[in-house]
Amino acid sequence: MLQKFQRIISLLKERKISKIAILLHQNADADAIASAMGLKELINHFIPLTTIHLFASSLNSLTGNLCSTFNISVYNNLIVDEYKAFFFCDVNNLLQLGELVLNQDFPRDKLFFIIDHHSFHEFSEKADVTIIDQSFSSASEIISYIFYKSCISLPTDVATLLLAGIMSDSRRFLITSEHIFEVTNFLTKYGDYEKALSVLAIPISLSERIAKIKGMQRAILKKIDDDLIAISHVSSFESAVARSLTSVGADLAIVVSKQKSSNLRISLRCKKSFARKHNIDLGDIAYQLSLSLGGTGGGHITAAGINLPNLGNLPNDIDKLKHEVLKLILDKVY
Helix, strand or coil: CHHHHHHHHHHHHHCCCCEEEEECCCCECHHHHHHHHHHHHHHHHHCCCCEEEEECCCECHHHHHHHHHCCCCEECCCCHHHCCEEEEECCCCHHHHHHHHCCCCCCCCCEEEEEECCCCCHHHHHCCEEEECCCCCCHHHHHHHHHHHCCCCCCHHHHHHHHHHHHHHCCCCCCCCCCHHHHHHHHHCCCCHHHHHHHHCCCCCHHHHHHHHHHHHHCEEEEECCEEEEEEECCCCHHHHHHHHHHCCCCEEEEEEECCCCCEEEEEEECHHHHHHHCCCHHHHHHHHHHHHCCEEEECCCEEEEEECCCCCCCCCHHHHHHHHHHHHHHHHC
């Protein structure tokens, strides 16, 4: 990992890159913002005075609070020609950038780098250097690990942000990894752990609470041997609804979100015991299905998502759609 990052720095120096864009997935979360700010600090450590801008087509409510608290600027009007190097941070394919790259072309004379913890995507092959490691809980943990192993000190705000990013994606350390605790210990030497906790403690919005309740009401349960499968649909907050369904007893939760723009989002969650029992990786399943359905997908062993630009051959009726999606996913599991 350190060798790959040094290769990135070498390429930036060789090309004399002075202006860089860090691109984040749509509805950017705490991990995306924190890892991007950590990456910005890392680059400026090795190449001072480099101009670095963050871009995302949208932010979630928690991220908006982070940006306000730490005075972070995130832009949504990317002009590709103004930059010579691009980092995809906490994301590894173009479609997950949403409207940010709509009708934009990325010439091959520009440098592309990917730093991510989600499952591999075919777009990753186009990058000049990729740092993709699913064994890490978050992109923030990857960036923090580079700081840690490079023995580089951090400004308080950056360390605090990285702590928040790690805690957010690990669900307050419910999801662990080989290096998460040593990296967190390193960050607490520079950052404010209590502040990191406080910026994550914002009340759940009314919209999200309504979505969770509707998702529970609409859930259809399917029992296969000792496994309990739940599928539901909502218009938004599908990942939060899927997480709620597993927290109340579902071994596997599938939540469909059909948008007015005709695109489709599918969120998948399962318990670790379910993944081990069936020897599955939801990230791989999401990626395989996205290829066959003409969209993008990926994630982790127990959490993944699929984004489709249109329904394609899938039925428009929501009940038939859920039935078809359920069948496609169960065929990959059993």
